[in-house]
Amino acid sequence: MVEEIRSCAPDFLIVALGAPYAEHGIHQHREMLQAKVAIGVGGSLDMIAGKVKRAPRLWRRLHAEWLYRLIQQPSRWRRQLILPRFAVRALFYKEKL
Numbered sequence: 001m002v003e004e005i006r007s008c009a010p011d012f013l014i015v016a017l018g019a020p021y022a023e024h025g026i027h028q029h030r031e032m033l034q035a036k037v038a039i040g041v042g043g044s045l046d047m048i049a050g051k052v053k054r055a056p057r058l059w060r061r062l063h064a065e066w067l068y069r070l071i072q073q074p075s076r077w078r079r080q081l082i083l084p085r086f087a088v089r090a091l092f093y094k095e096k097l
Contacts, residue, residue, distance in 0.1 A: 002029045013038040016045045020082045043069070 005013065013035035015022040022040030030038065046052040054060070055068035066083075070076050 002032050005033055005035070009034065011036045014045075015040045016042070018042060019079055020086070023086065 010033075013026070013033060015026055015038065017025060017040070019040060019042050022042070026033070026038045026040060043052060047054055052069075055065040059065050059068040066080065070080060
């Protein structure tokens, strides 16, 4: 799959494998992929495709859509544990030159 993506030479690569698999895959293969921008979108594509219903407007206004989804799908709790760690690492990440 990596070779197929590379042969397409994408400027933007959207990976929807779910956290943390998408992020690990992007990191592991970033040199070979040669995409200018690669981003893991988690469950966003499921919402766009209409497979998963968005949270009610109140939850969105409170910036708690993640909590609504966790309540709707309790099996997500383990996957969501990684998100605060990822956010902290992203804030303090420095590219090694």
